[in-house]
Amino acid sequence: MRIGIPKGLLFYKYHKFYVNFFQSLGAEVVLSPDTNKNILNEGVKYCVDEACVPIKIFHGHCAYLKDKCDFIFIPRIMKLYENEYICPKFCGLVEMVQNSIPNMPPIISEPIYADNLKNLKKWAFKVGIKFNKNILIINKAFNTALKNQQGYRSGLNNNKSKIKVALIGHPYNLYDSYINMNLVEKLNKLGIGVITEEHVGISYINKESEKLFKKPFWTFARNSYGFGSYMAENKLADGIIYISSFACGIDSVVVDLIKNRVEDFPFLELKIDEQTGEAGFITRLEAFTDMLKRKEAEVI
Numbered sequence: 001m002r003i004g005i006p007k008g009l010l011f012y013k014y015h016k017f018y019v020n021f022f023q024s025l026g027a028e029v030v031l032s033p034d035t036n037k038n039i040l041n042e043g044v045k046y047c048v049d050e051a052c053v054p055i056k057i058f059h060g061h062c063a064y065l066k067d068k069c070d071f072i073f074i075p076r077i078m079k080l081y082e083n084e085y086i087c088p089k090f091c092g093l094v095e096m097v098q099n100s101i102p103n104m105p106p107i108i109s110e111p112i113y114a115d116n117l118k119n120l121k122k123w124a125f126k127v128g129i130k131f132n133k134n135i136l137i138i139n140k141a142f143n144t145a146l147k148n149q150q151g152y153r154s155g156l157n158n159n160k161s162k163i164k165v166a167l168i169g170h171p172y173n174l175y176d177s178y179i180n181m182n183l184v185e186k187l188n189k190l191g192i193g194v195i196t197e198e199h200v201g202i203s204y205i206n207k208e209s210e211k212l213f214k215k216p217f218w219t220f221a222r223n224s225y226g227f228g229s230y231m232a233e234n235k236l237a238d239g240i241i242y243i244s245s246f247a248c249g250i251d252s253v254v255v256d257l258i259k260n261r262v263e264d265f266p267f268l269e270l271k272i273d274e275q276t277g278e279a280g281f282i283t284r285l286e287a288f289t290d291m292l293k294r295k296e297a298e299v300i
């Protein structure tokens with residue numbers, strides 16, 4: 001039994017769990033390749049125009065896999081933390097793909113409530129029973145997947161650079177180097193280090209986000225706002241770069257909330273979609289990093 005897993009959206013964060021779970025059940029896992037021009041073009045071809053580019057790219061990964069597997073796993077993630085939600089596009093992703101791409105194989109689409117272990121385990125049994133009737137094996141697959149995920153640390157922290165920026169955005173924008181046009185490599189070449197939210201304790205992030213007039217109920221918003229505010233407030237970075245997706249409602253709100261909070265702290269928003277040109281992207285990046293370098297020289 002071959003299960004296709006698209007390398008898009010939160011695959012970057014949770015692939016250890018997904019891949020190990022299905023492999024431990026005895027399935028052969030087929031992954032789509034890293035995002036490339038072809039995947040993007042396929043995504044743009046199939047997906048509705050109004051969607052953000054990460055959703056279009058996800059469609060491209062599904063289109064790549066559709067004839068190469070018996071099932072496709074589309075994680076219908078509903079919740080990651082208690083009393084919080086994630087973007088509604090994740091909840092409707094299965095229907096979007098099914099209605100946009102013809103001849104899709106059967107989709108593993110059970111909703112994932114990962115706000116506590118009990119709920120996540122329920123999901124594992126609902127899905128696992130389709131592949132293996134032995135509940136001991138499902139239980140073992142769940143524990144193996146969980147252990148692998150817990151032992152995995154995503155995120156970036158370049159310690160050696162003198163100047164460092166806090167890099168903010170959805171994981172699929174930060175860790176997909178095709179979508180962000182190799183941003184981290186470009187920054188490193190300019191002598192700038194980066195740090196991402198995974199390298200700051202969740203308690204600091206939460207404490208900062210609780211200072212808002214109302215705690216954000218979107219998990220992505222809470223993380224981005226809390227991380228950006230914490231880094232600026234404590235001068236733990238020299239500037240903030242926020243990679244946002246064109247047409248993302250969450251980004252449009254959070255960018256302004258962070259800007260209001262950090263006031264004159266250096267802040268650059270890089271908005272990406274399938275039309276973003278690399279030349280303009282580089283110019284803005286160079287101008288911003290020049291400014292950070294001048295500031296650093298003034299301090300010395």
Ligand code: SF4
Nearest residue numbers: 052087089245248249
């Ligand atoms: S959070 Fe924004 S970027 Fe992510 S899927 Fe939703 S609309 Fe797209």
